[in-house]
Amino acid sequence: MVVEERIARKPRRSLAWLQSIGIMLKVAETQLRLISRYPGSLAIDVIMPIVTTAIPILLGRSLTGSFDAQAFAANTGTTDYVPYMLIGSSMLTVVTTALWNVGFWVRREQQTGTLEAIYLAPASRFWVLAGVALYGMVRSLVSLLLSFILGCLIFGINPLQGHIGLAFSFLLLGLVPVYGLSLIYGAVVLRLKEAGALIQIAQWLTSLLMGIYFPITVFPPLLRWIALVFPPTWMNNGIRAALLGVGWFFDSWYADLGVLAVFAVIMPVLGYNLFAVVERKMQRNEGVGTF
Amino acid sequence: MARTLSLLAAMIRKNMLVTLRYPINLLGRFVTAFVIMLVFMFATLMFVPGGLQSLDSGAESFSLASTMIYGFVLFLFISDGLWIVGYNVRWEQYEGTLESLYLTPASRFLYLTSRLAEPLLWTGLIAATVLLSVRLILGALPMANPGLAFYTFALTLGGIFGSSFCFAAFTLLVKEAAQSIANLLQFAILTVCALFFPFRVLPEPVLILSRLVPLSYSVDLLRSALLDFPGGYPELASVQTELIIVTLWGLLMPPLGYLAYRWAEQRVRVNGSLAEF
Known part of the structure; x- marks a missing residue:
């Protein structure tokens, strides 16, 4: 009897897994379908890193004329300031897209009055959030690829320099803690509600902490430590080091990748638990649907 | 006249009250401005041999940092003009108050003018903090020719706010797409009008565009005046020519923007898409 029950339970479990993955894919598909209705937003994703790259390049050229590359090398360790800036801007877009997607997903569902309904559906919140994250990853990776290729064409950069495989490893592993971070951010939005303001702050604070246009070594000690416990800083520096050879934080790529792997374990767990705590608190106080 | 002023005061009070009800938003604007300034200051440092120390007063790098x-x-004013004055009409649509607002006998001119109070007060305070x-x-930034600089700044604000009225009109017509366009527009202005760097570093095709935008002349004249006309400044035209362009732009843009808004408003009312979003 017990054996029979076990046999009967087995397919049910795998079915539950399939259903969960189905939920995740369905949520991602819904979000992708929604964004496909706004092609302007997708175009902005591609154009924005190029515009934000052009600003510091022009700023630098105005300061030192033909000696800009030498001055830049003395401060950062590479003369290739154009790809240095382009990588920073592209990484910022990836990180802010992650924050924007989860944070705004919560807020948008709240504003349109569907968040409470989602909470009443018999679907695990984990898989719904995983679907939102999957959509964000697909969107940001496609935009990253397009904007990087376009940026390379506009600024005359060779996109095939350095260790591309290693750079991809840093990017893909780095996305995991970034989405963990986006859950923490989603919890803050759920609690404080002012998503627009929080995104503005988060976007610029992120650009500062991850060193969008500069290495974090220029920071005063306290700010440098804060930047080092911020996962996108490791992802950004890892990609720059792999492609441009600017130097690792720990003198070797595997040590830096190891730190990123630790973040990849800690951040999603921390993010999901924090999100769940805030969510429970909001549900008890009837605050999920209010805005 | 008294009634108009009291109506304007009531509208400004309502806008201020809404702003104060979102303290994180308000605080965020101060924090964001400070962080943006830090980001670009660090970016500037990367191209300066010797880093922060070389940004001492009198050096070329200091003048360019200024x-x-x-x-x-x-x-800051351009961005807030676009979002607070221009894009705000979209929020009224979201909240469902735009149509009912249009049913009241309140002047549409006062409605738009009242929206200017916020960027004038809060953005002014943020700019002062920066x-x-x-x-x-x-250290102290160069502030030569305060009279000319103030005149240019005041008219530039007129031009910016007039353009924001135009953007409000545009928002009424294109709705959700206005958000992406505002995002792109503020960065395009940043580059084309050379807000963070001199015009001489722009590539020729972009420079042609810069010469077509009146805001470029305002930017050029304002910083040339404040930096006491160093060699090569103003970069786009003579002081007299730039003064004429800035004056015309600052005086003509607000009424033109208002007319554009009324035209767009009439259009969406006729085709019944005022409250649609």
């Missing part, structure tokens, strides 16, 4: 800071102050922090970090 160019960036003054450009940034103007950018300038004060720069003074604390780098």
Whole structure:
């Protein structure tokens, strides 16, 4: 009897897994379908890193004329300031897209009055959030690829320099803690509600902490430590080091990748638990649907 | 007249009250401005041999850092003009209050004018905070020709706010797409109008575009005046020519923007898409 029950339970479990993955894919598909209705937003994703790259390049050229590359090398360790800036801007877009997607997903569902309904559906919140994250990853990776290729064409950069495989490893592993971070951010939005303001702050604070246009070594000690416990800083520096050879934080790529792997374990767990705590608190106080 | 003023005061009070009800939003604007300034200051440092120490008063790098800071102050007003005055009409649509607002006998001109109070007060305070922090970090910025600089700044604000009225009209017509366009527009202005760097570093095709945008002449004249016309400044035209362009732009843009808004409003009312979103 017990054996029979076990046999009967087995397919049910795998079915539950399939259903969960189905939920995740369905949520991602819904979000992708929604964004496909706004092609302007997708175009902005591609154009924005190029515009934000052009600003510091022009700023630098105005300061030192033909000696800009030498001055830049003395401060950062590479003369290739154009790809240095382009990588920073592209990484910022990836990180802010992650924050924007989860944070705004919560807020948008709240504003349109569907968040409470989602909470009443018999679907695990984990898989719904995983679907939102999957959509964000697909969107940001496609935009990253397009904007990087376009940026390379506009600024005359060779996109095939350095260790591309290693750079991809840093990017893909780095996305995991970034989405963990986006859950923490989603919890803050759920609690404080002012998503627009929080995104503005988060976007610029992120650009500062991850060193969008500069290495974090220029920071005063306290700010440098804060930047080092911020996962996108490791992802950004890892990609720059792999492609441009600017130097690792720990003198070797595997040590830096190891730190990123630790973040990849800690951040999603921390993010999901924090999100769940805030969510429970909001549900008890009837605050999920209010805005 | 008294009734108009009291109506305007009531509208401004309502807008201020809404702003104060979102303290994180307000605080965020101060924090964001400070962080943006830090980001671009660190970016500037990367191209300066010797880093922060070489940004001492009198050096070329310091004068260019001042160019960036003054450009940034103007950018704050441009950005808030676009979002608070221009895009705000979209929020009224979201909240469902735009149509009912249009049913009241309140003047549409006063409605738009009242929206200017917020960027004038809060953005002014944010700009002052930024300038004060720069003074604390780098030292006093050059502030020559205050009369001419003030005149240029006041008319530039007129031009910016008039353009924001135009953007409000555009928002009424294109709805959700206005958000992406505002995002792109503020960065395009930043580059084309050379807000953070001198015009001489722009590539020729972009420079042609810059010469077509009146805001470029405002930016050029304002920073040339504040930096006491160093060699090569103003970069786009003579002082007299730039003064004429800035004056015409600052005086003509607000009424033109208002007319554009009324036209767009009439259009969406006729085709019944005022409250649609």
